[in-house]
Amino acid sequence: MGDYFSRYFTRIGFSVLASIIGALFALPLIWFLFAPFNARAELGLAIPDPFTLSNFVTVFNNAFAIRGLWNSLLHSVGGVILVGIGATLAAYALSRSNLPGKRAVTYTLLLFSSVVSGSAAMVPIFLIINSMGLIDTHFAVILVFAGGLLPTAMFILRDFIDGIPRSYEESAMVAGASPVQSFFDVALPVIRPGVVVIVVWSFVNIWGSFLIPFILLRSSDKMPAAVAIYSFYSEAGTPIVTLLAAYALLYSLPVIGLYLFVSWRFGFRFFGGIKA
Amino acid sequence: MASVVFNNVTKTFGEFTAVKDVSLEIGDGEFVCLLGPSGCGKTTSLRMIAGLETPTSGRIEIGGVDVTMKHPKDRQISMVFQDYALYPHMNLADNIAYPLKVRGEAEAKRHGRAREVADILKIGHLLDRMPSQISGGQQQRTSLARALVYPSQVYLFDEPLSNLDAKLRLEARGFLNHLQRDMGMTAVYVTHDQAEAMALATRIAVMDEGRIVQYAPPIEIYRRPATTFVANFVGNPPMNLLPVEAMTVEGAIRLKAEGLSIEGLPVSQAAAKAIGEGGALMLGIRPEHLAIASGGEVNTISGSLFANENMGPESLVTLERQDAARFTARIFTDDEIRLDQRVTFTFNVSHVHLFGPDGARLPLDGE
Numbered sequence: 172m173g174d175y176f177s178r179y180f181t182r183i184g185f186s187v188l189a190s191i192i193g194a195l196f197a198l199p200l201i202w203f204l205f206a207p208f209n210a211r212a213e214l215g216l217a218i219p220d221p222f223t224l225s226n227f228v229t230v231f232n233n234a235f236a237i238r239g240l241w242n243s244l245l246h247s248v249g250g251v252i253l254v255g256i257g258a259t260l261a262a263y264a265l266s267r268s269n270l271p272g273k274r275a276v277t278y279t280l281l282l283f284s285s286v287v288s289g290s291a292a293m294v295p296i297f298l299i300i301n302s303m304g305l306i307d308t309h310f311a312v313i314l315v316f317a318g319g320l321l322p323t324a325m326f327i328l329r330d331f332i333d334g335i336p337r338s339y340e341e342s343a344m345v346a347g348a349s350p351v352q353s354f355f356d357v358a359l360p361v362i363r364p365g366v367v368v369i370v371v372w373s374f375v376n377i378w379g380s381f382l383i384p385f386i387l388l389r390s391s392d393k394m395p396a397a398v399a400i401y402s403f404y405s406e407a408g409t410p411i412v413t414l415l416a417a418y419a420l421l422y423s424l425p426v427i428g429l430y431l432f433v434s435w436r437f438g439f440r441f442f443g444g445i446k447a
Numbered sequence: 448m449a450s451v452v453f454n455n456v457t458k459t460f461g462e463f464t465a466v467k468d469v470s471l472e473i474g475d476g477e478f479v480c481l482l483g484p485s486g487c488g489k490t491t492s493l494r495m496i497a498g499l500e501t502p503t504s505g506r507i508e509i510g511g512v513d514v515t516m517k518h519p520k521d522r523q524i525s526m527v528f529q530d531y532a533l534y535p536h537m538n539l540a541d542n543i544a545y546p547l548k549v550r551g552e553a554e555a556k557r558h559g560r561a562r563e564v565a566d567i568l569k570i571g572h573l574l575d576r577m578p579s580q581i582s583g584g585q586q587q588r589t590s591l592a593r594a595l596v597y598p599s600q601v602y603l604f605d606e607p608l609s610n611l612d613a614k615l616r617l618e619a620r621g622f623l624n625h626l627q628r629d630m631g632m633t634a635v636y637v638t639h640d641q642a643e644a645m646a647l648a649t650r651i652a653v654m655d656e657g658r659i660v661q662y663a664p665p666i667e668i669y670r671r672p673a674t675t676f677v678a679n680f681v682g683n684p685p686m687n688l689l690p691v692e693a694m695t696v697e698g699a700i701r702l703k704a705e706g707l708s709i710e711g712l713p714v715s716q717a718a719a720k721a722i723g724e725g726g727a728l729m730l731g732i733r734p735e736h737l738a739i740a741s742g743g744e745v746n747t748i749s750g751s752l753f754a755n756e757n758m759g760p761e762s763l764v765t766l767e768r769q770d771a772a773r774f775t776a777r778i779f780t781d782d783e784i785r786l787d788q789r790v791t792f793t794f795n796v797s798h799v800h801l802f803g804p805d806g807a808r809l810p811l812d813g814e
Contacts, residue, residue, distance in 0.1 A: 338532035346546035
């Protein structure tokens with residue numbers, strides 16, 4: 172009996188603790204949903220009274236900020252296409268070919284991506300882009316993002332492809348398919364869940380990035396949202412909470428939309444159930 | 448249909464030699480099983496016929512054409528994989544029809560043909576399903592259907608039944624045998640299951656450590672295994688092997704071992720040579736050629752009772768000798784066998800096999 176009660180209270184205690192932790196994490200999200208619709212929003216949590224869209228009206232009148240969202244989309248989609256295609260083809264080759272030293276190549280790439288790229292490499296990257304005459308172009312931003320994300324994307328995807336039996340492509344080739352056919356008909360559909368992960372991951376990475384476009388771009392009409400969000404700070408550097416909240420909500424919508432779209436269209440899952 | 452020829456084929460992976468100088472001829476319409484333990488090179492040999500591995504040296508011909516360097520797609524072959532390799536994103540109809548798709552057949556035509564083959568294999572009602580929604584036995588038949596849907600020179604099987612449970616395996620084996628009788632296809636079939644090889648093959652190539660140890664029809668492999676390795680590998684339970692001391696006395700071979708009594712065997716040239724070189728030979732008797740002695744027999748072997756397993760139509764009786772070696776007899780009776788602690792088996796000398804110190808078979812006179 173005593174044992175029963177002690178287990179009972181352990182469960183209650185555990186649930187209470189979990190609820191408190193959950194509430195702590197939920198508070199900022201609730202603020203994030205309420206503040207944009209509150210004309211007098213502050214850093215404290217408050218239910219909008221009255222419920223208003225006036226913050227959004229002001230934000231939409233800020234051409235620089237709205238243009239920023241479009242530029243972010245441009246950078247993200249461009250980068251995702253480069254990373255998606257490049258990483259898929261490279262990872263497939265690294266996984267399936269018998270190239271000598273391919274293991275060393277993979278690990279060197281990973282090392283370069285995590286150590287060399289990032290803020291530490293900003294000066295050389297700036298110099299390279301400058302000497303290529305690409306400063307203040309979208310292309311430069313997309314290129315640098317793709318270069319920084321590709322190695323990790325390749326590494327993740329190669330591991331994923333390694334886990335897929337070669338017999339899929341082998342059976343296709345024996346059945347009469349060329350290597351290219353077997354890649355597009357059989358291998359690519361099977362590795363698609365891995366590619367989707369890469370696409371979402373690199374989209375989110377580029378979407379939220381500040382430093383690279385800030386350094387490589389000059390004209391304000393090319394700046395992405397991560398930079399444009401600073402137009403909602405006063406000259407003294409204090410945030411205008413109402414507008415910032417509204418813009419932040421707009422800024423996060425594409426990422427949420429992407430997640431929803433991917434999980435509806437592809438699902439973050441594998442084609443399961445085939446025993447090897 | 449076509450023949451397959453291996454000409455001194457060797458395949459190495461780095462330091463490891465998987466296939467060592469193998470020469471093999473598979474006739475048109477033959478069903479050849481490559482049989483051996485894992486790592487013996489049988490799968491590598493099969494993959495070289497398919498073109499999925501390239502020989503390090505040597506030549507492979509299909510239908511008289513040198514295909515050593517040809518891409519798999521140019522070989523006109525079919526292959527059934529151990530893991531079936533069904534495409535998880537295609538339904539069964541598209542899976543089975545895929546070889547026709549890459550050959551540029553129109554969709555209506557290739558689906559019609561897929562249905563024909565699927566009906567023969569009794570999976571016609573499943574064509575709309577995805578591979579993950581059908582059972583293992585149905586997956587196996589789907590992969591077989593994909594191999595049969597287009598005309599091929601050679602059909603390759605890489606342990607196709609090893610992922611099935613025992614009952615389904617027997618059923619699928621019977622079906623493959625029927626298919627072979629029906630189509631007369633040239634087939635190369637890799638397995639480590641000697642019963643599968645015995646049941647299906649017109650000839651068996653027993654492989655060990657990258658070499659072919661014996662290449663002969665199943666009954667020949669069973670009756671005259673070329674080495675102790677083959678004797679041990681083929682047969683269930685495997686052949687009983689016993690080290691014996693041999694000498695020639697008055698024109699007959701006399702064998703001596705603890706607990707063994709055996710009449711003199713006729714001397715053959717090979718046996719005489721082996722005895723002259725030392726006389727440590729290996730005696731082999733299959734379990735099904737042993738019977739329980741009733742007393743008074745000349746040819747006997749005895750020891751203490753180790754196990755008595757009644758399997759229904761037969762019993763497996765095992766005795767243990769003083770040197771811890773065991774001898775198993777397969778007695779065909781559905782009666783319960785009552786035995787004392789001391790057991791004696793008897794046998795006919797015509798069922799005795801002799802192997803030399805190197806493990807090679809010593810033919811006895813009359814062979």
